[in-house]
Amino acid sequence: MSTRWPLSLMMALTAVASRPAAGQNPDDIINFVAIGDPHTYTGNPVHLPQVVERINALAIRPDFVISMGDNISGHEDHDVLADARVYRDHISRLTAPHYYIIGNHECIPIEVYGLMTWEQLLGAWGMGSRWYSFDLKGFHVIVLDGWIALGSDTFAEVLAAEQEWLAHDLEATELPTIVFVHQAIGFQQADCQDWIETDNRKFWPPGNFFERTIQAHADQVVGVFSAHKHKSLWKTCSGVVYHQIGASFMHDGQFAQVFIDRTTGRFFVLGHPERHERDDGWAIQQTYGDRSLMEALRPEAP
Helix, strand or coil: CEEECCHHHHHHHCCCCCCCCCCCCHHHEEEEEEEECCCEECCECCCHHHHHHHHHCCCCCCCEEEECCCCECCCCCCCHHHHHHHHHHHHCCCCCCEEECCCHHHHHHHHCCCCCCHHHHHHHCCCCCCCEEEEECCEEEEECCCCHHHHCHHHHHHHHHHHHHHHHHHHCCCCCEEEECCCCCCCCHHHCHHHHHCCCCCCCCCCCHHHHHHHHCCCCEEEEEECCCCCCEEEEECCEEEEECCECCCCCCCEEEEEEECCCCCEEEEEECCCCCCCCHHHCCCCEECCHHHHHHCCCCC
């Protein structure tokens, strides 16, 4: 069963539980910042420097920050390795720990244009692998490479290796698990009117390995976060909550701060900025969920 949430309801949900719930334990709440689709390149970091400053100035310091993929533009006429290094230099100014996701704009310069190697990109960003996991604050965090071209025969061996790793990684932990991926898992064209109107139909097919594996662990997975489509929305399907993060290169460097309770699975997604001068529908990073989770972490006034 799938449930899609319209913008009007998403906005209404932000008013729910505006005060910390009775007995709410702040130690049970993880909070992180997701930067969707920065699309930077050498000479034009777009909004990234300001995004870093605004994250560092947040009243509630995130436990980590994650760049959601398409961190660089990856154009064929760019020095993409230099672009990756410039991105690293800007993002290294964050005061919170930072993690990378690989997006199609990272994959294509390597696999299609031959402009750099995986060793060069992973080395520039300090990554041991295109997919990995870690534990933090009682959560297990999985980062996947969801490049849709991995579903082709050309990359069958790569996809098989990632599939084997994911199945083993999920089986090896009993912690509540957050999954990150760039290209959308769990969403289809019908989930967003804009995708229908623009004939945006390039998605992982329904029932793909990633979906099946995650949904088989629905009692464990507390959220799946993706980007790529430059839209902000969320849905539930087969007991799993899927979130789309809006694009950071749009709307003056928007990003999302996310709060999740590991004991209940409740969540709150706060769009930054929370108010916009113009209504751009799904493209704006929405604010939704249980605001009391954020309130439980908010520093008390002196």
